[in-house]
Amino acid sequence: MVIQSETRSLDARMNKADLANNAAICDLRSDTVKRPDEGMRRAMAEAVVGDDVYGDDPTVLALEGQAARLLGKEHAAFFPSGTQSNLAAMLAHCGRGEEVITGHGYHVLASEARGASVLGGIALTAIDVEADGSLAPANIIAAIKPNDPHHPVSRLVCLENTHKGAAISLQAMQMAGDAAHDAGLSVHLDGARLFNATTALGVQPAALAATADTVSICLSKGLGTPAGTLLVGSAQAIEQARRWRKMLGGGMRQTGVLAAAGLYALEHNIERLGDDHRRAETLADHLIKLGAGDPKQPPRAATCMVFFTPTEDEHLAFRAAMAEQGILLGGQSRTIRIVLHKDVDDAKLKRVCDATSAFYEG
């Protein structure tokens, strides 16, 4: 059996210790590869903790309260990961034999091992995704099943923002959410990178969150924590999700250590997401000016990500040349997702620009 992951696709010449300690490495595989900085580590070390399964951890309670306030929802629960938070939300909204309608390529469908189906007996149905990454109201409505025992009961629409880096407008989100609600369905928003979306769109987090009943927000991506995702929603939905979290093995104990990182991130790391977006634009512009890659798929920035497609002929050589310079790129496909994050400053960005110039201009 061949198992592939972002980590296992690493250049075999680099061992893990090199990766962790080598400041010369510029890791662009994902925003999940960043490391907690000094301030965050101090906050973690100083966290007041208790047993969160007993509801005793004051730092977790503070983080959950802060997230609920920020997102304009009644309650929040702190999860180990985005996958578990999305799964618990789907299980909280849907029963066995019910259906989640979501987009082709959305993370809950494409990258979470269909946990809702495997563990919850929930059908996942995919509909087309529009060019801006949104779900069209007409497509949502068309996918809702009639009340007929030949079909699962349509119960939930799962939206995503950002989708593949693209920030979907508040209006498109409202239209999708309204279509679902008007038809009597609930809405979950996979907002793993919600703050990237609000930063790019210039909208309040609560405004985007208001388009859905529950929202999942990862702290461990651009916000820079080692782990953790917040699920926000009504008191009832969060209570249900907490039951599922325990059953899924996500009841954590003195997790205030992680929650402290989350509180630190909400205070210090939201605004700086704009720097990642600016650097992504700079890199995409640089590649465009170089005339680099497949002219049919020009380089494109989307919040913290750049999508770059070298030609068939140069693809492998491009990847090898970057690896040679200590620049790590994820995946294996010809369209390369390059992700800017907290540990890529202007100096590192310049190195990436210089390495691409050297490859294309010699």
Ligand SMILES: Cc1ncc(COP(=O)(O)O)c(C=O)c1O
């Ligand atoms: C859109 C989206 N949703 C959910 C997740 C899952 O998050 P986690 O890796 O914490 O399980 C990811 C992870 O990259 C994601 O990109």
